[in-house]
Amino acid sequence: MAAGGSKTTKNTERTAAPSLPVASVLVEVSLPAHLDRAFDYLIPDRLHDAAVAGCRVRVRFRGKLVDGYLLERKENSDFAGTLQWVDRVISSEVVLPPRLLELCRSVAARYGGMLADVVRLAVPPRHARAEKQTAEPAPAPAKPEAEAWSRYQHGAALLEAVHAGKPARAVWQALPGEQWTERLAEAAATAAAAGRGALIVVPDHRDVTRLQAACARLLGDDGVVALTSELGPGERYKRWLAVLRGTARVVLGTRAAMFAPVHDLGLAVVWDDGDSMHSYPQMPYPHARDVLTHRAHSAGAALLVAGFARTAEAALLVETGWAQQVVALRDQVRAAAPHVVAIGADDTQLARDPAARAARLPSVAFEAARAALSKDAPVLVQVPRRGYVPALACGDCREQARCRRCAGPLGLPGGTEDGAPKPAACRWCGAAEAAFRCGSCGSRRLRAIAIGAGRTAEELGRAFSNVTVRTSGGKEILSSVPAKPALIVCTPGAEPVVEGGYGAALLLDGRTLLSRPELRATEETLRLWLAAAAMVRPARDGGRVVVMADSTLQPVQALVRWDPAWHAQIELAGRAELGFPPAMRVAAVDGSPDAVNDLLDCLELPSTGEILGPVPLGEVDEDGNSEQERALVRVSRAEGRELAAAMHAAQAIRASRRPKETIKIRVDPLELL
Structure with a gap:
């Protein structure tokens, strides 16, 4: 398709590139769902050599110059009108190579999101100075001994499979007191010793710091790259480019690192996959475990889902036989716990x-x-x-104490004021409440609900x-x-x-x-x-x-x-009985009552589809109504892709009508209730 906006007249001073003159460009603009596609532009002859697939370009879209990514070059366009020209090539650095583009498309399809939103998460903003810096690839390290892995059933076999380049898939339950950073560093070094890349995603920057130190002891400082949100834009882009160019074999970081363009991926690891920090808070809300699972499968790499605990999702991988559990014998667990x-x-x-x-x-x-x-x-x-005391209630009737101004919950902030303890205060508006009176019984007494x-x-x-x-x-x-x-x-x-x-x-x-x-x-x-x-x-x-x-x-x-595997099996069985993830695929639709109903009217359900709700979210009035509602749409696991596609199609239909109210859609969200 061609870019939107007014059509430009032919410029006789411009000549199209001698071959593959049409550029398919993904613009970096927030667009409604019905415009979730690439737009065609003409490449002028002067940009013929610089305009390579995967580079950043500048184009005119809806009358404004915007940035975009050149996805591919082709001979012709399906657009019948006059194509606009690529204004310039920002950089010939290929920042969206085919393997990363395929990953972004797969993630968008899995979560019913838009490709531009996923690319925005996967590719960091450009810093020109970083592109001028070069580095030599780190040498392959020696294969570590990793004797501690022999304490686990199939542990040694897992590392042998990683070194041999086999697509081993495992759920590792770490022993209590285990130096898990050392074990993951050994697994990553094993992949690097075979000349392949390793990617490890952990919940927060404190874990990254510990893990980076462990990896550096085996690989050297130049053999590992850490990607976190705490880095400045320039430093983050510099490190990301090092990964893209293949100068570092081992990459680790927080959730944003799930998209790191690791060369020849041999091992993907997610530590503590039950931590909510692994779920990206921006559309389309991807989860690191699911992204790494897809990456390992498509790249023929090994996958390791690891932690002290086990989620129902990890239990499903084991129950279906897709992954092998790596656990210690019970006598070793008892000795370590x-x-x-x-x-x-x-x-x-x-x-x-x-x-x-x-x-x-x-x-x-x-x-x-x-x-x-x-x-x-x-x-x-x-x-x-x-x-200090985050929640208070009436000392007589036990009704939660609320602010007279905004109805927010009252709590004790702690500390003193003029030598006396600070009075209760609202946790929403911050207003002090020195003369509390219960709205239900009139009592002035307060008691702590939680400490x-x-x-x-x-x-x-x-x-x-x-x-x-x-x-x-x-x-x-x-x-x-x-x-x-x-x-x-x-x-x-x-x-x-x-x-x-x-x-x-x-x-x-x-x-x-x-x-x-x-x-x-x-x-x-x-x-x-x-x-x-x-x-x-x-x-x-x-x-x-x-x-x-x-x-x-x-x-x-x-x-x-100390048996998290047993609890995970029970949790998975309960989810299957209730019809919730991971036993089934579920999409949550949040918005105003009119917006939710409007989207559901546009939705074509898969054969196993079922709609639950809508139900009120947050405060309700006397009639039981709420400003926000939530509806759940669930299907069998086999129709998960169809559900995501149906949600995307429904959003596109609704967006074409230019609705005034926004809506939020999350596939397999962490919170359903």
């Missing part, structure tokens, strides 16, 4: 010890912490919520008066702490590393995590618990974990037995 004890919320031990009661700890947890501190080891305390990390640290400081208390979470996350007596209070996912492991871990308020109204609540809770417990010393060295949750619950049992 800490001793785990579960204490229910109604535990009467709170009344036995005044110090334990002051710190809101059962005596078992209090004694575990005291024993670890006596052995000069730090203690990890995991608290589900950050802040945050700040308040917990304060209480523990009083209970352990001679022990250092440090917090990690929010904007201040500790990367590591020294191996000496201290209480480390953190929110889930913010646990700092300590050499030699923690002496004990106290996992507080488990009910808060388990009671979240989300489909993945139990899976996510177990993942967070395992990540913290894996940092504790083995039971033979005195390591203990106390979890504040009912011991009869399945995720608690999985933690006590």
